[in-house]
Amino acid sequence: MTRFFPSSLFAQVMVSVALALLTAQAVSVVLLYRAGEERRETAAITSAAFRLVNGAEREARREARRAAQEEFASITGDRGPRRLRSPESVGGDIGFLPRPLRFFVSAEPPIPLSSEEGAREERLRAVLGNEGIEPHAVAIAVVKAGDDPQLVRFVRSRPRLSTTQGWRERRVLTVAIQREAGGIWEAARVIEPPRPANALGVLVFQTLVTFAFLLVVLFLVLRRITRPLALLTDRVSTFSKKPDQPVRLEETGPADTRRLIAAHNQMEARIAALLDEKDVMLGAIGHDLKTPLAALRVRIENVPDDAQREKMAASIEDITATLDDILSLARMGRSGALEVEAVDLGMLAIGVAEEFEDLGEPVTMLNPPRVVARVQVTWIKRALRNLVSNALRYGGDAELSVEIDGNTAVLAVEDRGPGIEEARIAEMMEPFTRGEASRNRATGGAGLGLTLARAIAQQHGGELVLANRNSGGLRAELRLPL
Template sequence: MTPPNPSILTRIVALVAATLLLALGAMMLVTFRGPPPHARPMMPGEAAALLQGSAAPAGSWTVTRYLSDRMPAAEPDQLDDPRGAAHIAALMGLPPSDVNLLRQRPPMRLDDPDRRMMMQAEPGRMMLHGAFLLARRTRDGWQLVQARQGANERWYAITLSLMAGIFILLLLPAYWVARRITQPIRMLADGAANERPERADPLPLTGPPEVRAVGAAYNQMRARIADYLNERTAMLVAIAHDLRTPMTRLSFRLEALPDGPRAKAQADVQEMRAMVTDLLDFMRGQGDPAAHIRMDLSAIVATLADDQADMGQDVVVTRSDRAVVRGDAVALRRCIANLIDNAVRYGGSARIALTVANGRATIAVEDDGPGVPETAIDRLCEPFYRGEASRNRETGGVGLGLAIARRIADDHRGRLNFVNRIGGGLRASILLPLDD
């Protein structure tokens, strides 16, 4: 039986509902099972004991004792409570005139009935809250006791601990739910960011229904792109292949022309053949890559340099570190050869350096040519683009050599870079990961 797979909306609603329920439960727990938010009030008997000095303050009350030659007058935030003073005097066995009580003014309106009830409460039910000043007449003057009620640190500590615990308990399932929601979306984003989606594996259809629907649509789109590219490649390869036959017949017929026109026509046919060959190589490279094997790049570089030197080209290897990579030997040879051919064609020479650093092999090909305008460097690898705009046969090429080189580098998880050298010339480099 397939387990239920709720939608993203259902998961988010469930997460919010669970969060609210837990928060409500925590509030009820603190309200009904926790200690009160403030310390308990002081009873008149405890105030009398404080005034007599026979007891220490209880709970969070802070008491200050001092003598004064006169009874302090009530401050704006204080109220004179003669009934309470008389009750405390009776508990101490003193006349009411010897005891005075100043209580903290409640934060209420003067006509508030609750305040009147508090001030008119029976003496036996009187309780002292907040802060008060209690005075007793002695032979040396007035003995004053100023008391202030502090906050209940225990209540705040328990409340904050519960809040922190609930936050952690909510954070863990929230992270788990968010990860379950976002992981398929991240896989979909990674698949969409693939430079060659038609070669990528289909995405697994996991996660919420919305994500699975998007993944299925992406897989269908990937399949359609692959079919379109295959059809386009097959069509272009067939056209390029079929062009060879009429060009061969045309070459034979050109033999009947005079020497001058025949040479120019033969050159045009030769250029067309080169274009067809490059196009076939480029389009065939769009198919499935060959199996990758371990190889030493230094051997390929040395062989290519020797072949160019045998043809009279100024090609020299200035450095050749041992660099073992995994790839298609034929394709990598074509990639490096295209860079060398480009350097010889436009710069007249090529200096090749193979270095290894940070787990990568770098093949740098430098020439002494005029370089490339900075605005054109990013377009060098575009199919059929040439930095030399005249397209004459002296400089050769149809603009596919560097495009083929970049495709091969991409297929080997590498990168192709171009930069103008200081003092003139172009530096083309291929970065390939080493095989561990």
């Protein structure tokens, strides 16, 4: 599910709300369509009920008039004024029915009593009950006009009606009631009101227009909310790489988002100020410590005891080297510090190996492939020297290799020493952490070698990976992106 669902906040909210809106609109279409059908059916039931209510009375009046006309004609021989036919009997729409088809009586049920029309029957009884009629029995049937024999004969006798398009598909509602047990059946026939042309299509179109309008509004609102968050995310990612270059983001979006951006701007400014203070402090330390150390180096030349003088000189060199490591580590991450150039990493590793070979150290270098990467040469050499020095110090020898792993260049240093406990591998890359407990620089250094190597790798967008070898010893990988 998560594989197909979008990951961004904007996309997730858009998809979720769009699906909810679409579902709600679909339900609305169904309800509106069913309500329209209910209205059409209720209109037909109501019309049929009133035809039943007034049908018997109209038939009685009509029979009385016909009898009077016939009696008058037998006396005078005058047929009387010709009665015009109702437009209902000659119209051009199948919705108009002649009176004999609209209301009629029968001694037997004109339609089956077993028809499954429970809902219609309840509506019909409710309408009749409002008129004071409680029928003993009710029968209801709905058929197509083309399946009603009397209606078919009527249409065939009216050429204008027989040419009406789709009249056979019109629905005819026939209702019949028996007011008393054993009484006659009064029946009425009604042509159900036609469904508006393309009613469902119109509803769907209106729904889609509403849905599109709501999506546009939602898109604009979400864009106003999430765009400042996206800009803030990009800025945080950039700031993590260049924390000394603060950029003030414009405070836009809702109030909560504006407060968040304002807090981030303040944080950036504070961090940049702290970094500047750190640089000033480290510069002062470098100046205030190196100058006295140089003076001490000169003064110990007057010490007559050679052994003491050498010990004092070694101590001064240890302090100077540690100070250089601390200053180099502190400068990591500052803008302008990384001046890269295209370098063959294989040749760079060979150069480092030759430096140790000239000192008589057991360092070997496998034949490296040609791997060109853009790096800061001095720093990469320093990181590689630190790894080789650790391998020589704890393993007795070192083996260098250069490999390509996908889009990553791997500078590897392997030794045959005791390795590192798995639980302490991450700890060993922290500042001032040593592999052995003594503070003797000859046996363990200051504990900044791996820390510097990791910082240099991270400055290049890579990483330092330490792992114990299956055959014994440690493998340190300086992994740099190509």
